[in-house]
Amino acid sequence: MLSRLLPADEAAVTHAAALLRAGKLVAFPTETVYGLGADACQGEAVAAIYAAKGRPSFNPLIVHVADEAALDSLVDRTEDARLLGAAFWPGPLTLVLPRRPSADVSLLVSAGMDTLAVRIPAHPVALDLLRRVGRPIAAPSANESGRLSPTQAAHVAESLGDKVDLILDGGSCAVGVESTIVSLVGADPVILRPGGITHAQLESVLKRPVLYTNLAQELGASLPSPGLLTSHYAPHIPVRLNASAPLPTEAWLGFGADQGIVGGAARRNLSPRGDLTEAAATLFALMRLLDRQDFSAIAIAPIPETGLGVAINDRLRRAASLNSPAVFISRPKG
Numbered sequence: 001m002l003s004r005l006l007p008a009d010e011a012a013v014t015h016a017a018a019l020l021r022a023g024k025l026v027a028f029p030t031e032t033v034y035g036l037g038a039d040a041c042q043g044e045a046v047a048a049i050y051a052a053k054g055r056p057s058f059n060p061l062i063v064h065v066a067d068e069a070a071l072d073s074l075v076d077r078t079e080d081a082r083l084l085g086a087a088f089w090p091g092p093l094t095l096v097l098p099r100r101p102s103a104d105v106s107l108l109v110s111a112g113m114d115t116l117a118v119r120i121p122a123h124p125v126a127l128d129l130l131r132r133v134g135r136p137i138a139a140p141s142a143n144e145s146g147r148l149s150p151t152q153a154a155h156v157a158e159s160l161g162d163k164v165d166l167i168l169d170g171g172s173c174a175v176g177v178e179s180t181i182v183s184l185v186g187a188d189p190v191i192l193r194p195g196g197i198t199h200a201q202l203e204s205v206l207k208r209p210v211l212y213t214n215l216a217q218e219l220g221a222s223l224p225s226p227g228l229l230t231s232h233y234a235p236h237i238p239v240r241l242n243a244s245a246p247l248p249t250e251a252w253l254g255f256g257a258d259q260g261i262v263g264g265a266a267r268r269n270l271s272p273r274g275d276l277t278e279a280a281a282t283l284f285a286l287m288r289l290l291d292r293q294d295f296s297a298i299a300i301a302p303i304p305e306t307g308l309g310v311a312i313n314d315r316l317r318r319a320a321s322l323n324s325p326a327v328f329i330s331r332p333k334g
């Protein structure tokens with residue numbers, strides 16, 4: 001498939017909205033960089049984002065909406081969130097907020113976590129598209145994993161041209177660097193990623209200190225991910241990988257046809273038809289469902305180490321090692 005690249009006129013944006021509602025991928029301009037969008041409520045569409053980017057792990061994604069009213073059903077809007085939203089939205093600011101339990105957004109968007117990163121972009125095409133879709137849109141930068149973020153439609157075409165259904169051309173991005181990400185889930189506001197809104201701008205609105213974090217640097221390079229310790233969802237019971245069958249006390253999480261496998265205290269399947277996109281879409285929801293103290297562990301069938309399977313296995317290995325008594329992590333001194 002070679003994707004269509006269309007100037008972002010009214011007809012193209014209307015078409016793009018229909019594609020997104022149908023679960024397709026659309027690259028669109030924002031004021032920071034081009035985003036690779038999918039309907040945040042459709043797990044398989046979100047999984048397709050990771051597949052297109054070739055990301056070896058499930059980094060959580062930013063959810064884009066057209067206005068603050070659209071956030072009410074998704075996140076708890078804290079006082080700080082209201083102040084920052086009033087000052088900088090639409091604009092290059094992303095807020096990490098507590099996710100509402102009822103939020104109709106795939107758990108894959110936030111890699112299983114209880115938070116959601118949200119933003120209202122300041123680009124007429126992005127806003128027009130979001131209004132026409134009428135649903136929250138998950139969108140990372142529209143580049144292959146490990147490549148530079150695209151600031152022109154042609155960059156997207158070069159990097160992901162055969163993997164998206166449509167690229168909306170809205171010219172060059174005015175800001176050119178990604179949004180500033182601020183976490184508002186802890187006691188103090190923390191900048192997780194510097195970007196279009198400065199530290200000084202944030203402090204002038206909140207009238208209190210805003211912290212920086214770089215947990216990766218603080219802890220040294222030995223950790224697989226900076227988010228591993230604090231931000232990623234971790235099951236409470238052990239996880240046993242590459243299992244061929246469950247023990248009687250274990251919950252079974254299968255993949256593909258597993259009729260021959262019997263036993264276990266509970267049984268679910270990531271994708272009975274052995275489809276990795278479907279497995280990615282159901283992974284976090286099924287892990288949560290089986291993460292109950294009445295099971296001794298979650299036994300998980302082998303997942304092929306290809307395509308999205310690489311990211312699924314990355315996540316599962318982290319879940320398994322976090323619950324292994326042999327693994328502990330201490331902070332370096334000083």
Ligand code: TXA
Binds near residue numbers: 030
């Ligand atoms: O300017 C931007 O923010 C662009 C445009 C397209 O909006 N998007 C963007 O997305 O840069 P991406 O996926 O390349 O970067 C999103 C960052 C990731 O580093 C991810 O770790 C962080 O946002 N993130 C997303 N959800 C999070 C959450 N719930 N908690 C902490 N960090 C989160």
Ligand code: MG
Binds near residue numbers: 141
């Ligand atoms: Mg990016």
